Amino acid sequence: MGGLGDRQLLYGFRKNLKTAGLASFLVNTLCLILNDSLLFKINPSPFMKESQNHFDRRTALKALGLGSAAGAFGLTGSAMAQSNRSDQGATFNGMDPVKITKVRPILTAPYGINLVIVKVETDQPGLYGVGCATFTQRAHTVVAAVKEYLDPFFRGKPANTIEDNWQMAYQSSYWRNGPVLNNALSGVDQALWDIKGKMAGMPVYELLGGKTRFAVDAYGHASGKTPEEVVDSVQSFKEKGYRNVRIQLGGYGSTHLSENPPYKIAGFGSPGDTTITPQVYKRGTVEIFKQARESFGDDIELLHDMHERLQPMDAIDMIQRVEEYRPFFIEDPLSPENIGWFRKLREQTSVPIAMGELFNSPHEWLEPMSERLYDYIRIHISQIGGITPAMKVARLGEWFNVRTAWHGPGDTSPVGHAANCHIDLAVWNFGVQEMGRFKEAAFEVFPGMPTIKDGFIHVNEAPGLGIDIDEELAAKYPPVVYNYNWTQLRGIDGTPVRP
Numbered sequence: 448m449g450g451l452g453d454r455q456l457l458y459g460f461r462k463n464l465k466t467a468g469l470a471s472f473l474v475n476t477l478c479l480i481l482n483d484s485l486l487f488k489i490n491p492s493p494f495m496k497e498s499q500n501h502f503d504r505r506t507a508l509k510a511l512g513l514g515s516a517a518g519a520f521g522l523t524g525s526a527m528a529q530s531n532r533s534d535q536g537a538t539f540n541g542m543d544p545v546k547i548t549k550v551r552p553i554l555t556a557p558y559g560i561n562l563v564i565v566k567v568e569t570d571q572p573g574l575y576g577v578g579c580a581t582f583t584q585r586a587h588t589v590v591a592a593v594k595e596y597l598d599p600f601f602r603g604k605p606a607n608t609i610e611d612n613w614q615m616a617y618q619s620s621y622w623r624n625g626p627v628l629n630n631a632l633s634g635v636d637q638a639l640w641d642i643k644g645k646m647a648g649m650p651v652y653e654l655l656g657g658k659t660r661f662a663v664d665a666y667g668h669a670s671g672k673t674p675e676e677v678v679d680s681v682q683s684f685k686e687k688g689y690r691n692v693r694i695q696l697g698g699y700g701s702t703h704l705s706e707n708p709p710y711k712i713a714g715f716g717s718p719g720d721t722t723i724t725p726q727v728y729k730r731g732t733v734e735i736f737k738q739a740r741e742s743f744g745d746d747i748e749l750l751h752d753m754h755e756r757l758q759p760m761d762a763i764d765m766i767q768r769v770e771e772y773r774p775f776f777i778e779d780p781l782s783p784e785n786i787g788w789f790r791k792l793r794e795q796t797s798v799p800i801a802m803g804e805l806f807n808s809p810h811e812w813l814e815p816m817s818e819r820l821y822d823y824i825r826i827h828i829s830q831i832g833g834i835t836p837a838m839k840v841a842r843l844g845e846w847f848n849v850r851t852a853w854h855g856p857g858d859t860s861p862v863g864h865a866a867n868c869h870i871d872l873a874v875w876n877f878g879v880q881e882m883g884r885f886k887e888a889a890f891e892v893f894p895g896m897p898t899i900k901d902g903f904i905h906v907n908e909a910p911g912l913g914i915d916i917d918e919e920l921a922a923k924y925p926p927v928v929y930n931y932n933w934t935q936l937r938g939i940d941g942t943p944v945r946p
Contacts, residue, residue, distance in 0.1 A: 545606040545646065546570045550635055552593040554586060555921035557888040561586040561929065562860040564916050565593055565634025567642065569606050574645060576606075577916055578637025579829050579863030582630040584929060592631040596620070601635060607646070609639045613835045624808035629832045636833030637866050637912065644911035651866075651912055655838060655873035662903035663871040663880045666691035666750055666775075672703055674731070674738045681739055685747055688901030691775060691879055693750040694739055696731040699946070700756035700936065704731060710941030719932040723944055725757055729765045736772040748775035750879075754946055755782035755805075756936070759791070766796050775879070776801040776823055776852070782945050783811060789820040801825045804854040812840065816849050823878050827854035834866055841874040850878030857883050861893040865914045868897050868906045880904060892920045 549568040556562060563580040582589050600619060604612055616632050617623055644651045652658060667689045669680035677694050684692045697703040698721070705722035732751060739749055751774060753762060762780040769777070776799040781788050783805050792800065801823035806812055807830055815821055824844050828837040841851050851874060853867045864882055871877045882897070882904055890896055895907040895914040907913030936944040 545574065545642070547601045547604050547606050550593060550598040550601045550638075552580065552590040552634070553916060553918060553921055554590050554926050555892060555916075555924045556927045557892045557921065557924040558857070558886045559927055560858050561926045562858070563589050563593075563630070563634065564860060564862055564921075565597075565631070565638055566916070567601070567606070567635055567638035569642065574642060576638035576641030576645070576911065577862050577914065578634040578639075578641065578833065579860045579866060580630045580634025581829060581858055581860045581863060582626050583858040584931075584934075585627055586926060586929070588627050589630050589634075592627055593634060597631055597635055606639055606642050609636065609643065609835060612636075612639065613832065617832065624810075626807055626830055629807055630829045633829035633831075633833035636835050637829075637862065640834050640866075640869075641911040648910050650906065650908055650910060651834070651869040652872040652906070655834075655870065658872045659875050660872060660877065662905050663868045663877070663897075664691065665689070665880050665882050665899060665902055665904050666693055666748070667902070668693050668695070668883060670695040670697065672697055674735045677735045678738050678742050681743065681747065681749075684902075685743065688903075689747075690902055691748040691750065693752060693778075693881075694735050695752065696728075696735050698933065699752065699754040700944075701728040701731045702936070704728070705939065708937070708939040708941075710937060710939065713941075715941040716937055717935065720935045720937050721932060722937055722939060723756055724939060725761050728756065729761065729768070732765060733768050736769045736774070740772045745773070749773075750775045750778065750801075752778040753780045755779050755785075756944060756946065759785050759788040762788075763792055763795050766792070766798050770796055770798050774798050778802070778825060778852075779804060784945065786811065786815065789815055790818070793820050799823065801852050803827075804830075807831060809836075813843070816840075816843055816847055819847050819849065821849055823850050823852040825852045825854050827859065828866060828870070829859070829863055830854075834870065837866075837870055838874070841870060841876060845874070845876040848876070850876045852878045853880060855881035855883070861885065861889055861896045862912065862914055862916070864897055864904075865895075865906060865912045868904050869912060871904075872906070888924065892917055892924065 546569060547567055548570050551566055553564040553566060554561065561583045563586050565578045565580045566575055568575045580589050580593065597616065600616060613632065613636055616635065620628055640651050644654060647654060667684040669677055669684055669692045671677040671680050674696065677696060681692050681694060700723040702721040702723055704727045705724045708722040710716055736749060749772065757765065759781055766777050766780060778801040780792065780800060799822035802821045803812060803825040804827050806826055812824060816824060824840060826837065826840055828834065831837065844851060851871065855864055855867055867880060871880050882899065893914055893916055895909060897904050897906050934946050936946060938944055
């Protein structure tokens with residue numbers, strides 16, 4: 448066992464002996480042995496072979512009678528770590544070079560949404576990582592990118608040089624910052640963080656700086672076809688312990704309120720197209736805020752997702768009209784094509800603004816964040832390339848008091864949700880986290896999923912991201928045909944409306 452392994456050994460032994468209440472002299476004696484071995488590792492004798500160094504430490508441990516205690520009290524990691532790593536072979540020496548041997552995509556739809564998971568395998572038996580590469584609207588294209596390009600690119604590269612790997616892969620396509628390649632790269636990046644956590648014997652949040660909060664504050668999705676149904680839905684979340692609830696009247700843009708639009712009567716467009724009537728949507732949204740505030744007062748935070756459904760002046764008008772009901776934030780009021788309007792929006796209202804789920808490139812968020820035009824950055828972290836760039840976005844936000852609110856809908860895979868939450872636990876400027884409720888099949892396919900209790904998300908504390916994928920079960924849920932209808936939005940005359 449090398450230097451990093453010795454430190455893990457010492458940490459686990461100290462922690463578990465304290466819990467067990469054994470004699471302190473055993474700890475001190477072991478510390479002397481391990482400290483001595485660390486010195487040999489740093490500055491070994493030119494006459495001592497590595498195998499001799501290992502033998503002496505093991506012999507000393509046996510002489511102390513600690514061989515069995517090591518297993519009983521966690522010399523090689525906590526009981527939880529061992530149980531979660533039982534299928535991954537022996538512990539790994541963090542100082543040894545670990546090479547990537549294969550990168551492969553796994554496409555599955557356990558709850559009717561196409562999810563892309565990337566599995567990175569290494570030359571160490573049982574050591575692998577998983578990451579989210581889900582771009583559900585173009586899932587098969589991401590799968591091809593991983594198979595045809597990233598697998599051959601990464602084979603033979605060291606697994607521990609995450610930043611270097613990210614940078615070289617990012618520029619390998621020359622043209623970059625597109626959602627397909629960013630998602631493919633994210634799958635590898637998240638998997639490499641998962642591997643590094645397993646090698647260190649720590650959850651990923653520890654590698655990112657450690658916890659700054661005990662759990663991750665979440666918000667739920669309340670909706671209904673009428674304001675009364677929305678209020679009832681909010682009440683159900685409140686009873687589950689949520690402090691933050693997003694409210695929507697029907698689907699995005701309240702499309703259910705636009706019946707028999709003129710373009711459909713004229714036979715224009717496709718049968719599945721949905722329709723928005725801006726003034727109807729605006730009035731309905733104001734009403735649900737009004738009724739929710741009257742019902743719950745300030746006991747709960749209310750959020751709303753505009754999903755870029757309105758033209759800029761209509762968006763500004765609606766946000767001004769809900770301001771008296773104190774939204775926690777209004778999400779995605781303007782499309783990325785209308786970034787230039789955010790300065791005007793900021794000048795017109797004090798309502799907090801969340802933005803970013805459609806962003807791919809740093810050019811889309813760097814200037815607005817530095818000018819404090821957003822209060823929350825809502826990037827979809829696989830869309831920008833994974834944990835590595837997301838941490839840089841979070842650190843940027845800290846200096847401008849922009850908090851994180853990572854995109855976390857159903858088409859973020861459970862692996863992606865785990866990655867979101869490990870960042871949430873570590874960064875100071877965390878705001879709130881979106882995470883829906885999953886069907887039972889998701890928990891079966893993805894053992895170790897984050898869980899929600901009283902509106903707080905808790906990650907599995909096992910090393911790495913704490914989550915895995917059961918490939919046999921995943922294969923029972925083949926990909927589905929994607930339903931484009933929710934993106935196919937028109938005005939009453941048939942003009943396409945960008946989501």
